[in-house]
Each structure stands twice: as C-alpha cells, then as structure tokens.
Amino acid sequence: MEEKKVTWLELFYDLLFVAAVATATHVLLHVEKGYIHPEYLLKFVLMFIPIWWAWVGQTMFINRFGQDFLHQRIFMILQMLFVLIMTSSLSVDFDQYYLPFLIGYIGLRALTAIQYLVVRSLEEGDRKKVAQYLGTRFWIGIIISCFSILFDSWIRYSVLYAGIFIDIIVPFFGRKYLVKASSNTVHLLERFASLTLILFGESVVSTLSVLQPQKGDWDSISFSIISFILIISMWWQYFENVEKKVDKSIQTSGQTIIYGHLFILISLSMIAASIKLLFLHEVHYSFMLYFVFSSVLLYFIATSIVFHQYRYEQHRLKIYHLGLFLGILTVFFIFNLFIVVPNIVIMGELTLFFIIYAKLTTT
Template sequence: MNETIRKATWLELFYDLIFVVAIAKAVDTLGHANQGQIEFESYFKYILIMIPLWWAWTGHTLFANRFDNDDLFQRLMTLGQMAVAASLSVFIDPDFDPNYLGFLLSYVALRGLLVLMYGRAAMLAEGACRDVAKFLGLGFTVGLLISLSSLLFTGPWKYVVLYLGIIVDIIFPLLGRRYLARAPVESHHVPERYALLIIILLGESVANLVSSFESVAVSLQTVVAAVAGFLLLAAIWWVYYDNLERRIYGQELGTGQAVIYLHLALFIGLGGIATMIGFAIDPVLAVADYKLLVGLSTAVFLIALQLLLQIYHPKAERAPLLRNAVITLVLSLAALALAPTNVTVLLAMTGVFLIHAISDIRRQRAI
C-alpha cells in the first residue's frame, strides 16, 4: 500500500464541475415522454451518451491517481481537457446527426490531451510506472485513431466506428490487467474520486426533483412524491457511502478495475433513478412505462452495488449481504407488480430502499 494518502486536488474538483452540465444533459435524454412513453431509442441513446462521459472522466482520474505531480504542464493539460469537456457537453443531444462532428472532435481532442499526458509521464516516470504509462498511452492512441477514422464513414457506420474506438479504449486496460497490477492504483484516491462522481449524480437527482416540483401545481400527491424521492436518495447515499467508507476506502485495490467498471453501471442506474423521481412528481409517463424505467434503473444500480460489495467484503460477511439483496429484489418485484400509480410505485420503492438501508445498518452493527 502507498505510504502517502492521495486525496483529490482542487483542480480535480474543478474538473468534476465541468461534467455536471454534461451529465445533466445526458440524464435529460430520458426525461421526455412521448405520448406517455419513453421510446426504446431513448434508453439506447442515454447509454451511448453516458459511456463516453464516464470514460472521459475516468481517463483523467486514473492518470492523476498514478502520475499527478501538479506541475505547470499537467495543470495546463487538465484545464485544456476541461475546456474540451465543456465543448463536449454542448454537443450532447438525443438528435445525434447534427451534433456528430462536434461531439467526435471534442471527444477525440479530450482523449488526445490525455495521450499527451501519458507520453510525458512515460518520459519522466521510472520502472513499472513508466511501462504502464507507455502501455496506456499506446492503447488509448489506437482507440482515439479508430474513433477519429469514423470521419471516413457515413450513415450509421460512422457511429459504429466511433464507438468501436471507445470500446477498444475501454477494453484495453482490461486486457493488460496483470501488466497494470505492477503499478497499483492509490487505494484512497480512486474510491474517493468515484464517490464524488456518485455525489454529482445524487445532486442531479435532487435538481431533477426540484425542477419537476416547480413545473407542477402543488398538491398532496406532488408533495408525497417529492418527499419519497428525497428519502430514496437518502437511503441510496446511506448504503453506498457507509460501505465505501468501511470496506473499500483505503483497501488494497490492485488495478482498481472492479471499482472503475462497476461504477459505469452505478452511473447509468442513478441517472435513471433521477429521471424516475421526476416522472413520479409530474406523472406524464404511463404507469407501465414508468414501472419499466423504475425496474431497469434500480436493477442496474442494485446489481452493480451488490457486486462491488461482494468483491470487497470478507467472505464471512457476503452471505448477509446477499440475503439483504435477495430481500430487496423480492420486495422490489412486489412493488412493481402491485403499485397502481407512478407515485405509489415510487413510495413502494422508497420503502424497499429504506428497509435495505436499515438492514445494512443492523448488519454492520452486528459485525
């Protein structure tokens, strides 16, 4: 384990703020009901937007984890990435075609700056860290060039090639897992950074709650939905951060890939939860479609969280965790099957999450 505890810098926190706008626009992709429905295409586009956002943010976070020296070059490169990330957010839109070129060039520029940072790190670092910088710099260059080559294609194929490059980028570190383990991530910084990403999503959920409440007439139903939504977010916060603090923060993480990649699912699931709270306050989404949104969002979030907890908890504690997860699953299915309206679905799911949080508190006290 590294002797020095690595903490997020002020520049990293500033970096996060740039992504607040991008994440809000991505979540808004799900926030429009067409005749009481969210079209399948909207779910697909939402995921396609969230993946490069998560990966762009992850790229800088992992570089900073291993190679941060806070010198002039790194500050300028980080500020450059922030400017490009702001540009990227401009071109986030469910209508892909008019925004394709701006999105592509912004994404490629952002990754290109990261490659330059890895190139310099390879020149300055020594031993395993130098080898890791070379390895990642090479892999990310390949992914970047594949995405950039989408300019040579037209129609749907340009998107296929764009995302092929992103997939290569994402998979490359997984293929080099043993190689990257020679320079493990700092065990405090990575969990802290991803916890801050979750805070951004929780903040977006609160913002969505407030904006939805402002857009409707105040009634008992809207007040109940708003209160239930806030309690749901509180329960999510409690379960996630209690377990992060107790079992993940400061532990040996190796490459940290379980934390990194499972947070993509947490990221996507929480964005859906933000949307589902809004549609309970302003119930323009048909009940069947609302239940689909709730089921998908909570399932993605809970499964990813359970996998993360199973990986980092001792074997003796995994059975109670799994039992709580099964109870939560059964209660969630019952809530989705029996609740007749959007508000009652949200109320029921809030109750399920509160039960899960209380069970988790009792489990931890029994340890």
Template sequence: MKNELLKKVSMIELFYDLVFVYMISQVTGLIHHLQNGVISPSALSIFTLVVIVSINSWMVQTVFNNRYGKSQWSNVILSFVDMAIVLYMSNAFSDTFDRHLIGFFIAAGLLSLTLAIQYLLVFVQTKNEYDRNIAMAFMRILFFRTACLLAGGVLAGRWGTTIALFGIITSWIIPAFIGKHTQKHPIIFSHLLERLTALIIIMFGETIVGISKYFTQNTFSIQSIMIFIIVVSLFFTYIVEFDHLIEEQRTHETGNLLIYLHYFILFGLSLVTVALDFIHESEANAIFSITCLYVGIALFYIGIVIASYYNKTTLKLENYVVVAFIVVTLMGYFTSMCFATFSIIAGVTALTTLINAVVITLSLVRRYER
C-alpha cells in the same frame, strides 16, 4: 513496487469535476423527453454512448492522476484543456444520430488525444520498466480511440458512426485486460475510492435537482416526501457500503472492478432520476415508467453488491442482505405494476428502498455488536 496508501485529492481534480456536473446535467436531459410515452431508442442509445465516453474519460484521467499526477505545468495545462473540451462536448449532441454527433466525435477524439499525450510524457520521462509498460498500454488504447473518433467525425454518416462506436466500446473494455501491467504499479485505493464517491455524489445532486419540482408551494404533498425518501434511502445504502463496510486501505489493487461497478451505479441513478419524473407524467407509459425506475434501482443494487468484494474481512456482505435486495425490489416492482398510480408507485418504491437501506444498516450494526 511500493504501494502508497494515501494521496490527497488535488484542487485541480476538484475543479475538473465541476465540468462534469454540467456534462451529467446535459446528458441526463437526453432521456428526460418522451416519444409516444417512452424514451426513444435513439435517445437511449446516444445517452449510453455519451455517458460511456465522458465517464470513461473521467476515469482514465482519475487513474492517471492516481498513479502519476503531480503539480507539474504539463498536467495542469492539459487538465484545463480537457475541461474546455468537455464543456464543448456537453453541447455537441442531440437525441438523434444526426450531424450533431460529428462535433461530438471530433471533440471526444481530441479529449482522448490529450489523455494519450499525458501517458506519452510519462513514457518519455520515466525509466521504470513497469511504468513504461503501463504508459504504452494506455497510449495504444487512447490513440486507437482517438483515431476511431476522429474518423467517425470526418467520415460522418453510418460508416463514421460505426467506426466511432467500435472505438468507444473497444477502448472502454480493453483496460480491464491489461492487469498484468497495471498490477505492477497498483493504484492508491483510497484516492480512487474518494474520487468515485465524489462522482456519485454529483449524480445524487442531479437526482435532487430532478425531484425539486415536487417541492414547490403548488406541488408539495405526501408523495413529495415519498420521492425524497427514495433518494435518501439509496444514498444511505451507498454510504453504508462505501463509507463503512469497504476497506479503504487496500493494497496491490488495479482498481478495475471498482471502476466498472460504478457504471452500474451511474446508469442506475440516471434511470432513477428520469423515472421519478416520468411516474407523475400523464403522457408517460406507466409500464415503461415503473420498469425504468426499478431497472435503475436494480442496477444500483448490483453495483453495491459487487462493491462488497472490497469490504473489510469482518464486514463481508451477508447473503440475506443480497436476498433481501432481490426479493424486496421484485415485490416493489410487481406491486407498483399492479396498482400503477403515482401515489402507489411513490409509496411502494419508498418502502422498498427504505427496507433495503434498513437491512444493510442492521447488518452493519449487528457486526459491530458482536
């Protein structure tokens, strides 16, 4: 099948992103609250659950639009229905496994159902064997998830939650194994890349909102600048990889690796966002706060390194960049642990992320000078 190289991001897709700004804000709020100085296991588990469901749904919709999205009334109407469901989902969970999750499971099940219906329409309308196979594969995955989530909402309790979790995890993983179908109709790589970078920018926006409390007349200090440098350095690292090193005009790609690596970046940024708040809180456990911050940074860099698979042939990530990421980040972590004060943590982490940003940037500059 002919592989297109370009596809314009539609206004509907950009409008669709707006509800995820709210969703991300709500779900990040789950892990902003501490219990005995740390994030409670239930809050962290529900945060992970909600992120996987919401972002995976966003990914499925994005991949559908990439392959089959057209300005048809059916697609537009279902997109608006999805937005309404996501808005409801954003307010249908709490930080404990209680009856609040019933509404979330049912709403998530309905969201999966609308996504499945879109693939059903493709299956019915197309005569192309490859597209029918792709549509059938995603229909099975999405109808399975719909059944599990609705069962979880109806049954409630431990059994209901177990069934829902099984459906969520299974449907999250299985798309990675249907490449034999999806490679027959490759994604438009540049479009998927643009959509994913937009999602990450939304996440960075949430991080900026999170650190804004350090920039008031009463709280502004040198540490505020250090906190800002941390965020800017991470963002600059992301820009260098995804705006300069990566090959946008790739062909014959399923996009699976690009999608899954962004979960590392998304979870990493979420942890960084809350940890930058925790490191200044007196009631927060210092060891936990520092570990949370550096685990987030490490996840972010893991995503960046995996993304180098897609780099231009002349701009492959050099080994010394990866070594620098590992060594500098570990040094920053252990130094912060030894001198666990807000000023030291902020300064050391700013230096850590800045050095890593400079290393990957110099690697790019050196390649262009050759």
C-alpha cells in the same frame, strides 16, 4: 499506500462532466405517446459512455501518476475546454453536432494518452511499463474513432463506438501491468464518490423541480418528501459503505470500481429521470413500472458488485441478503403489475426498499 488527496482542480473538473451527464439525462425525458422511444434510450447510453470514459481516463492517470505540477494543471485545463466543446454538442439531433462532439471527445482522450507518454520518461520499473502500455495502446481506439468522420449514417457511429470499445477494453488486456502498479484505492473511491455525490445532487434537483408554488399543493409536497427520503436512503447506503465498510488498503487494478460505476452512474441518471416522470404522469403505467424498477435493479446489482470485493470479510453480504433484496423488488413489481397503484405509492415502495437496503448493508 501513499496518501493522495483529491485536488480542487479535480473537483472543478467533475462539475463540467456532471453538466455533460445532466444534458445526456435530459434525453430520457423525451416522452412520445406515453413511452420513451427506444431511440432515446439508446441515444442516452451512447452519449453517456463517452462522457464516462473520458472522465475515467483522466481520473485513472491522476490516480497513478498525478502530481500537482504546473504542466499537469495545464493539461487538465485544456481538457476542460474539450469538455465544453463535447457538452455543447450533446443533442437529440446528434448528426447535426457530430463533428464538434468528435473533436471534444478525441481531444480529451488524446491529451490523456499524451500525458502517459510524458510521464513515461519520469518513471521506472512497473510504473514505466504501465505508462508505456497505456500511452501507446490508447491511440488505437482514438485513431479508429477519428476515421468515423469519413463515413455517414450508422456506419459513422459504428466506427466511432468500435474505437471507444477498443479504448475501454485496453486496460483489461494490460491487467498484468496494471496489477503490478496498482491503483490508489483511497483516491479512486474518493474520486468516484465525488462524482456520484454530484449525481445524487441531480436527483435532488429533480425532486425540487416537482414542487409547485401553488398554496396547499400537498400532492407535490408529499411526493417530494418521499422522493427526498429515497435519495437520502441511497446516499446513506452508498457513502456509509465507502466510508466504513470497505478495506481501502486493498491494492488492485481498480477495474471493479471503474466499470461497476458506469452502471451505478447510469442508474442514478435513470432514477433522477424517473422521479420527474412519475410526478408528471406523462408515461404509460406499465412502461413506467419497467423503467423505474429496471433503474433500481441496475443500481442495486452494480453497488453490490462494486462494494463486495472491497468489503471487510466480516461485513460481506451473504447470499440470503441478495435473495431478500431481489425478493422485495420482485414482490413490489408483480403487485404493481396486477394492481394499478398511484405513482406516489410506487415511490413509497422504492423508498422502503432503499431504507431496508441501507439498514442491512451498513449495520
């Protein structure tokens, strides 16, 4: 497989999207009477998906057709402007900022679709068919989302996300083309690992934010140390697998990596929010249990699925590994459900789980 290196412009591009993800994650910190209202959970997901898909769209174009040419740099710089517009429009009061959000998102997706049409004339064979297919079919979802501006209330969002959903499933229907012009697995894993690493950084920021400047505040120091060990264990498990346990020579359409990372990234945002919420004690105990353990379960399932397909045969996990990990989470959850424990104990349990998860999946 031809070597493709991540460029500095791509890494700069990532930073802007992480700012958008951080803004969306902040929605999870809206606590009312001890609960995160379902409205905020839904808004978080609805904000997150367009951010993720806009980033994926450009990343996949670069993965297959990207070259460090002047015109492609200009396309990415123009996209950054639309990222800024979209990010500045992310708010709990979404209706008020809907138009600039739509302009930012549509601008991003339209520029990516145009890039496919531009590169189409430079390619041949299967690669030309892929560029033709994606460059034309992506416009279906883009146009449908544009029509959302004609409506109000829930109809507006239904039309917007109908377009986004169609946009997301376009690669599934074109899989017969995509597998013939497979993605560059090395570059793809490196790109998603780069974005994941920055989101791990968001978790570290959440951990540091609980440290108080008061002298002798050992509660916050202990909580931060345990949280940091948890994050390091997650980092160790993820990047040890990426670096040593997966066969990067496997050539596929990359869809397991792409769609699996949606849930990995969502769970990382939820875990980052959980760290802060656990320390602040603002959320009702039972709700906190469900929220925290759901976040960890989502991360565990998503990482297991993503890495399983690409692992070397001798490194693939067995069914009893799955039972062990799920059993540990279940025991901790049921124990905490019947016996109220301090939040720092919950963090300790999760840290122990991720230490075991990292140990058994990286040795």
